[in-house]
Amino acid sequence: MATTNVLTHQMLARESAKMFLEEAPFIANINKGRQEEFGAITQGFKKGDTVRIKIPPVPTVYNGAVFAEGGTPDDFGEREVNLTVDTQKHTGIQFGAAQKKLDLSEFKERYLRPAIQTLSSVVEADLLQRAYAGVPSLVGTPGSVPTQMKTYGQARSKLQHYLAPASDRSVVFSSDANLELVDSSKALFHAKKEIDRGFLRGSIGEAQGADFYEHQSCPIHTNGSKVAGVTVSGASQSGTSLVVGGLTAADTITKGSVFTIAGVYATHPLTGLPYAHLQQFVVTENFTASGTTGTISIYPALKAAMPNKTVSALPANSAALTFVGSASTAYRQNLMFHRDAFTTAMVPLDVLPGCEGYTARLPNGFSVRVMTGGDFTNDKEATRIDVLYGFAVVRGIHASRITE
Template sequence: MANTILTHQMIAREAAKMLEEEAPFIANINKGRQEEFGKDVQGYQKGDTVKIKIPTAGRVYNGSVFAEGGGATDVVEESVNLTLDTQKHVALQFGAKEKALNLTDFKDRILRPQMQTLSSVVEADLIARGVLGTPNQVAMSLSGTNPSNALALGRAKLNQYLAPAGDRSVILSSAANVALSGEVSRMYNPTQTSSKAYLQGYVATAFGADLYEHQSVAVFNNGTAAGITVSGANQTGKTVVLSAATAGTLTQGTIFTIAGVNAVHPLTGQDLGVLQQFVVTATATVGTNTAVSIYPGLNATAPNKTTSALPA
């Protein structure tokens, strides 16, 4: 049935629904904190930033003697800020003719192309931000005989760091999707179709995650610094001093390891037998004795132990 007139509210509701359908990354990210923004707390507005507490990991002592006869370890609480610092929109202008259109016609002719453009830009921005802040990576061979091994290694890496097992999603480039197509089709069980299958780009479910093909997976380029070494032993915290034989940039998002500094179990602190991966959190020009911001921080003692040892 034709609408007498299209209102802004009708268009906004349709646009919001359409945006999620066109944007699998947006649809699958955790939005559990969105209700906190702008909320009144005892008469004060929280504003555009909310604080997220990082779960603490304590130190476990042996025996019945309190703290094995020593002093108890302080509980170290850490947090990160989640800030609404980016806004994007499309400027949609329509007159009396468009207002009189049937809602279905308006969606197909005018609204959907605008939402596809908006979702592509927003998704690309969010994916890039996620990549730049993630310290762990695994290798995927697009021309090898077993490309799905990367999905298995990624799942293992998530489990290794105690990431929640539910609602996991994988974003694949078109090249990765082609490489995986044969293996994933054999693993796919249509009786277990995800409820998110209506989303654009849904491929299958494998290795405990919903797989989506996406065109906004960007190529990351490392900086120009080379021959990088640690300047000064036993450094701790989220900054490490480095020197480069060939001075140059170390770009945000670069992942690196340090010899002898292994990853540990997040709760027990046991050495996992693999090098801890660190990500550069701010682009730096590395020459001699340059402080570089990293995540996670260097900490070889409980509580909140992150590495098996400190850099030599």
């Protein structure tokens, strides 16, 4: 046992931050650069700080030499989403003076790694739960674990349709989905490193233009009690609210539920030309009916004109909504996404007066605080490891769910 180097908070904080990202593939592969924008607003980082993220609109292209074809150019504004730092989570380690003199590598494996694994699992589960509920695109068969690479190719097609950049794409998928895919795809991988990843480490590596990561915290979505017989109530509705009928009091439609509307097709983001498939929508707030009609919140917005056109036509009165899956049934959600579909800000926390500690901030924007308070009587130290973060779905159409 090495006893010459006493562990410091700086050492522990830096190791914690690096270890956290090793254990958190979702966080590691989404945008983490937003904490700088908080610094421009306030003199510190406190729960409740909010930054507005602007999403550039799609301009209209006109014909001929005459400006705007003789008319007035579109006055379009940038869409905004809010990112609020509102969540703090921590784990604790209690150890004595003897443990503090352990070699760093030994301390990491015996004390630090179990704590970080637990903390990262909880944070990842929280962020994935928020992420999937803002994604309207969904492929796969509810109730069936995907067994073919084609299903992930369909998810890739969704990202292609909405012009997600080809680089920086990732997939987080469950162990069950990984098992099926590794087995069905084993003949496709011939390079030694891919064979090693598939058979020795349970990962198949890169496919369909994305890096695949096995994950134990893929979220579960449960449909509400009402998924059949729902119709549009009122023609030509637009925006992010939709009045629907066919309800009875106490019917529920849950946040994250996906549906299509008869006759409402998806469109190319730049040209506005319709695709051959119906536009998928996701419910963005939990809904409970109080009568035969009610208003649900949806994404993307219903918009049938350029710029930022999303649908081929606004829905007709009484058009049927078709939900994915059965009523009151739970389905695991795997996720393919581009890096900038989601963003998180993990901002530094100050060490409290009277405590010893250090806040590590990695170059990629990730921060972890390690802080200790002493117990003089029992010769013990209670050390907590904290992260403070916010999360936002920036472009939900640049991701796709793969249901099980």
